[in-house]
Amino acid sequence: MKLFHCENCDLLAFFENRQCVKCGRAFAFDAESLNLKTLDKGSKLRVCENGLKYQVCNWAVPAEDPNPLCQSCRLTRVIPNLSQQGAVMAWGKLEAAKRRLVYGLLSLGLPVVAKTDDAADGLAFEFLADPPAPAAQPILTGHAHGVITINIAEANDAEREKRRLALGEAYRTLLGHFRHEVGHYYWDRLIAHSGRIDDFRILFGDERADYAAALKKHYDQGAAANWNDRFVSSYASSHPWEDWAETWAHYLHMVDALETAFASGLMLKPSRRNEPALNRVEPKGKFDDLINAWYPLTCLLNNLNRGVGLPDGYPFVLSAPVVDKLRFVHHVVTANKGKAAGDIEPPHSNSSAAAGRSASLQASRPRAVRNA
Numbered sequence: 592m593k594l595f596h597c598e599n600c601d602l603l604a605f606f607e608n609r610q611c612v613k614c615g616r617a618f619a620f621d622a623e624s625l626n627l628k629t630l631d632k633g634s635k636l637r638v639c640e641n642g643l644k645y646q647v648c649n650w651a652v653p654a655e656d657p658n659p660l661c662q663s664c665r666l667t668r669v670i671p672n673l674s675q676q677g678a679v680m681a682w683g684k685l686e687a688a689k690r691r692l693v694y695g696l697l698s699l700g701l702p703v704v705a706k707t708d709d710a711a712d713g714l715a716f717e718f719l720a721d722p723p724a725p726a727a728q729p730i731l732t733g734h735a736h737g738v739i740t741i742n743i744a745e746a747n748d749a750e751r752e753k754r755r756l757a758l759g760e761a762y763r764t765l766l767g768h769f770r771h772e773v774g775h776y777y778w779d780r781l782i783a784h785s786g787r788i789d790d791f792r793i794l795f796g797d798e799r800a801d802y803a804a805a806l807k808k809h810y811d812q813g814a815a816a817n818w819n820d821r822f823v824s825s826y827a828s829s830h831p832w833e834d835w836a837e838t839w840a841h842y843l844h845m846v847d848a849l850e851t852a853f854a855s856g857l858m859l860k861p862s863r864r865n866e867p868a869l870n871r872v873e874p875k876g877k878f879d880d881l882i883n884a885w886y887p888l889t890c891l892l893n894n895l896n897r898g899v900g901l902p903d904g905y906p907f908v909l910s911a912p913v914v915d916k917l918r919f920v921h922h923v924v925t926a927n928k929g930k931a932a933g934d935i936e937p938p939h940s941n942s943s944a945a946a947g948r949s950a951s952l953q954a955s956r957p958r959a960v961r962n963a
Contacts, residue, residue, distance in 0.1 A: 668738075672720065718743050734772045849888060
């Protein structure tokens with residue numbers, strides 16, 4: 592994430608800010624310029640209706656646009672039942688995480704198109720709550736045909752931590768869920784019918800393996816003891832589709848964290864040669880620069896967390912095969928940077944591969960939640 596400044600008084604501002612704490616001017620984030628804009632009388636921008644009515648959004652809408660919602664909020668087609676206690680707060684947390692996701696996708700030059708504009712290949716989000724007990728099945732967090740469903744229980748910090756511990760996960764966040772699930776969406780768009788499918792299978796495995804059976808085996812037996820030799824997480828070892836989604840999410844983590852570090856002017860110049868140094872690089876540039884900067888940044892992050900008594904902020908170890916997979920994601924992203932939504936790949940709506948995975952997810956995913 593970049594750092595921003597008030598256009599009126601130049602005070603430092605942040606992505607989530609709605610108002611300058613010095614001069615009091617209102618802010619709104621403009622998805623077109625990827626910048627936090629100061630709203631004055633006569634501005635060509637206005638605040639998203641979800642921000643005005645519910646205080647859950649700080650993005651802008653062009654003044655002449657008849658749609659009251661911003662680009663990010665237009666992606667959400669089902670919101671929680673706001674009459675239920677805590678629903679507005681949960682919705683706000685979900686939208687905040689989604690806006691960080693959308694910012695990252697836009698800054699990488701990937702097309703972000705709502706299903707209202709492209710029913711076949713667009714993207715949509717549904718934020719749903721478990722039905723009252725003793726209903727049969729809880730809401731599953733997942734992706735199917737461009738629709739990402741998030742169980743709103745994930746917005747409850749205590750509940751999410753409970754599930755993280757129960758599943759033995761090192762990492763679980765709302766933003767991680769969003770980045771993982773959108774990875775499935777972009778697999779359908781960027782890999783399924785592309786010339787990259789053979790390269791994908793060499794690195795990640797053959798995605799035609801039975802998805803439902805693979806997930807059942809993973810939850811019944813757990814991951815292999817040496818999963819971290821080849822995978823970024825234990826869940827990534829369950830099936831090539833999940834390996835891709837976990838690796839995709841990790842790539843987005845890396846790019847955004849490095850952008851934040853460099854926007855803040857962070858550099859590391861250790862006194863010893865064998866200690867990690869961090870020099871400024873372009874996070875969206877060459878992959879080798881990206882990965883070489885990532886190691887010292889995560890070393891610093893973990894040491895800072897330990898210094899204040901917190902768990903490691905980066906509980907991962909990247910093996911050589913994982914780095915190769917991250918490199919592949921980088922090449923896929925940069926190859927499609929700036930392309931229009933209809934140009935990145937042929938439509939996937941009738942894809943037997945995508946349909947098979949979606950059907951398996953809907954029918955037999957044996958859980959109400961998934962590993963971030």
